[in-house]
Amino acid sequence: MRRIKHRLTLIYTFIIGVFALFLGIYISYLIQNIYIDALEKRLFEEINMITTIISLEDRYDFTDNLEEFAKELGEDISTRITLINTKGEVLADSQYDKNKMENHLNRPEVLVALSGKVGKEIRYSDTLGIDMLYLASPLYKDNNLLGVIRLALPLHEIRSSIKGFWYNLILALTIVFLITIFISTKLTNRITQPLEHITEIARKITKKDYSERLDINREDEIGQLGRAINIMADSLENQMKTIHENEKKLSTVLNNMSSGVILIDKNGIIIFANPAVEWLIGVSENTLIGKYHYEVGKQESISELIERAINNKESIHTEIGIYYPTKKYLDANVVPILDSSGEINNVLVLLIDITKIKRLEKMRTEFVANVSHELRTPITAVKGFTETLLDGTINDEDTRRTFLQIIHKESDRLHRLISDLLDLTKIEQNKEILNFSKVDLKSLIQSTIATMRPQIEKNKISIYEELDEVQVEADEDRLRQVMINLINNGIAYTPENGSITVRLYQHNKDFIKIEVEDTGIGIPEKSLPRIFERFYRVDKARSRESGGTGLGLAIVKHIIESHGGSIHVESRVGKGSKFTIIFPKKKYDIYET
Numbered sequence: 047m048r049r050i051k052h053r054l055t056l057i058y059t060f061i062i063g064v065f066a067l068f069l070g071i072y073i074s075y076l077i078q079n080i081y082i083d084a085l086e087k088r089l090f091e092e093i094n095m096i097t098t099i100i101s102l103e104d105r106y107d108f109t110d111n112l113e114e115f116a117k118e119l120g121e122d123i124s125t126r127i128t129l130i131n132t133k134g135e136v137l138a139d140s141q142y143d144k145n146k147m148e149n150h151l152n153r154p155e156v157l158v159a160l161s162g163k164v165g166k167e168i169r170y171s172d173t174l175g176i177d178m179l180y181l182a183s184p185l186y187k188d189n190n191l192l193g194v195i196r197l198a199l200p201l202h203e204i205r206s207s208i209k210g211f212w213y214n215l216i217l218a219l220t221i222v223f224l225i226t227i228f229i230s231t232k233l234t235n236r237i238t239q240p241l242e243h244i245t246e247i248a249r250k251i252t253k254k255d256y257s258e259r260l261d262i263n264r265e266d267e268i269g270q271l272g273r274a275i276n277i278m279a280d281s282l283e284n285q286m287k288t289i290h291e292n293e294k295k296l297s298t299v300l301n302n303m304s305s306g307v308i309l310i311d312k313n314g315i316i317i318f319a320n321p322a323v324e325w326l327i328g329v330s331e332n333t334l335i336g337k338y339h340y341e342v343g344k345q346e347s348i349s350e351l352i353e354r355a356i357n358n359k360e361s362i363h364t365e366i367g368i369y370y371p372t373k374k375y376l377d378a379n380v381v382p383i384l385d386s387s388g389e390i391n392n393v394l395v396l397l398i399d400i401t402k403i404k405r406l407e408k409m410r411t412e413f414v415a416n417v418s419h420e421l422r423t424p425i426t427a428v429k430g431f432t433e434t435l436l437d438g439t440i441n442d443e444d445t446r447r448t449f450l451q452i453i454h455k456e457s458d459r460l461h462r463l464i465s466d467l468l469d470l471t472k473i474e475q476n477k478e479i480l481n482f483s484k485v486d487l488k489s490l491i492q493s494t495i496a497t498m499r500p501q502i503e504k505n506k507i508s509i510y511e512e513l514d515e516v517q518v519e520a521d522e523d524r525l526r527q528v529m530i531n532l533i534n535n536g537i538a539y540t541p542e543n544g545s546i547t548v549r550l551y552q553h554n555k556d557f558i559k560i561e562v563e564d565t566g567i568g569i570p571e572k573s574l575p576r577i578f579e580r581f582y583r584v585d586k587a588r589s590r591e592s593g594g595t596g597l598g599l600a601i602v603k604h605i606i607e608s609h610g611g612s613i614h615v616e617s618r619v620g621k622g623s624k625f626t627i628i629f630p631k632k633k634y635d636i637y638e639t
């Protein structure tokens with residue numbers, strides 16, 4: 047019996063049942079006593095009356111003719127009358143034959159009466175076979191004890207009336223009992239139903255369901271409890287909401303940041319990792335979580351840092367190189383988080399990808415080295431030849447002229463190099479604002495070729511044009527520079543009798559296509575990915591001879607890309623090269639995308 051409702055009902059029922067039982071027993075006992083008392087009283091009055099009659103009238107001889115007297119009197123008062131002499135012999139009985147009756151000296155009430163008092167007894171009568179109430183009184187004549195007069199009344203009436211009373215009592219009690227059960231069930235329900243509801247809602251709260259509230263208007267303890275639960279649910283709901291919102295904010299940040307975050311507990315078990323970690327070290331967050339940090343393998347350098355941070359309880363900030371899944375440089379920050387007693391609670395690892403920065407750094411140093419190298423060659427030449435001339439040892443006019451021509455050529459080269467470098471830097475830093483205008487590309491290409499024709503002819507190369515009418519929005523000067531650089535390369539890297547073809551046509555609705563194809567020496571496959579790099583030249587000696595700096599294609603690529611286009615190259619050694627440009631027709635704003 048686990049529910050209070052059932053328990054309370056059972057207790058009520060038991061208490062009421064026991065109470066009713068005791069009440070019944072007590073009342074029946076009371077009724078019996080009252081009844082017997084009344085009977086006794088009646089017998090006592092009758093016996094007094096009879097003794098008075100006997101002593102007053104004096105016409106009865108107590109030894110004679112008693113039977114008739116007893117019978118008449120018994121019928122008059124509808125009571126059994128027995129007359130007994132001092133020896134206990136029955137002299138007369140109103141209802142029985144005296145001869146068949148035994149000596150009554152052993153009857154307690156008779157003995158009491160013989161001693162001069164009124165005797166009283168309730169006893170089972172052998173003669174009649176029922177319970178009887180007996181009352182016996184001494185009979186005197188002239189102060190001589192004549193015998194005893196005994197009156198008797200059957201008690202079966204009281205028995206049957208008590209039985210009837212019991213029937214009624216049981217009936218009444220059953221009704222009372224049922225009503226009480228009904229009322230007590232109602233009462234307990236009034237207590238237990240809200241309790242059940244409260245329990246149900248409390249159970250929901252434990253399952254994080256805060257949707258329901260109690261509707262209680264009572265002022266008692268249950269009402270107070272209900273309201274307390276409502277307030278608790280409100281505050282829990284608010285707290286959970288705040289927690290969820292914070293969690294959401296935090297997970298949005300952690301899920302979308304490019305830095306990797308790993309949290310490790312004091313035993314070295316990984317308890318958190320964000321998605322960036324997978325991208326950085328090639329192991330998914332799900333694989334990481336729950337593992338010991340050394341188990342994850344692959345990135346021993348990180349594990350060592352963690353171990354060091356745990357052992358020395360100190361933060362470590364360093365750069366590490368990793369080789370899986372790709373070669374990367376990471377800025378690693380490993381911070382032990384200590385509790386108030388100075389013991390390690392967690393270790394936080396923050397990983398930032400610095401590969402790009404590293405690469406840029408490397409490029410910058412390479413660039414500086416390259417520039418110095420490229421500048422030194424013409425400067426050395428200029429310096430050497432001017433010194434020789436200044437010596438004044440050269441008297442030959444022709445030699446002097448040749449020297450001066452070399453100096454001129456080298457300083458020219460120096461000038462070009464520096465202006466190319468400046469151009470490139472400007473474009474790279476997006477400092478130079480492009481000067482957009484409507485450009486008729488066909489005539490631009492035609493006029494460019496026209497200015498270059500003397501050199502083309504000098505190199506004994508043919509040039510073909512396949513040009514459609516195409517308009518674009520672009521920086522005209524920059525586009526011309528692109529065409530010059532590409533055609534120049536064609537001229538420089540195509541032997542005699544070769545040819546260059548320039549094509550211009552619509553690529554699709556938004557883009558046009560320019561192709562510059564030659565039948566020149568071509569580019570080895572391994573160099574193809576690098577030819578757009580600054581200072582990269584396939585054959586340094588050859589291009590220097592041709593006056594190249596290795597910056598031409600880098601400038602081309604930057605101009606095309608700053609317009610929102612793209613360039614790529616196909617080439618086969620000994621067969622020729624083809625540069626293809628895809629270029630937007632409309633002005634492209636680099637800051638818009």
Ligand SMILES: Nc1ncnc2c1ncn2[C@@H]1O[C@H](COP(=O)(O)OP(=O)(O)OP(=O)(O)O)[C@@H](O)[C@H]1O
Nearest residue numbers: 535536539568577583584589594595596597598599
């Ligand atoms: N059409 C081509 N055919 C064969 N090789 C080419 C061609 N165009 C470029 N290259 C190769 O690519 C390298 C880079 O070209 P780029 O134009 O950037 O430099 P450059 O021509 O050497 O010098 P400059 O800065 O004077 O143009 C060249 O040195 C050359 O080796």
Ligand SMILES: [Mg+2]
Nearest residue numbers: 535594598599
């Ligand atoms: Mg070039």
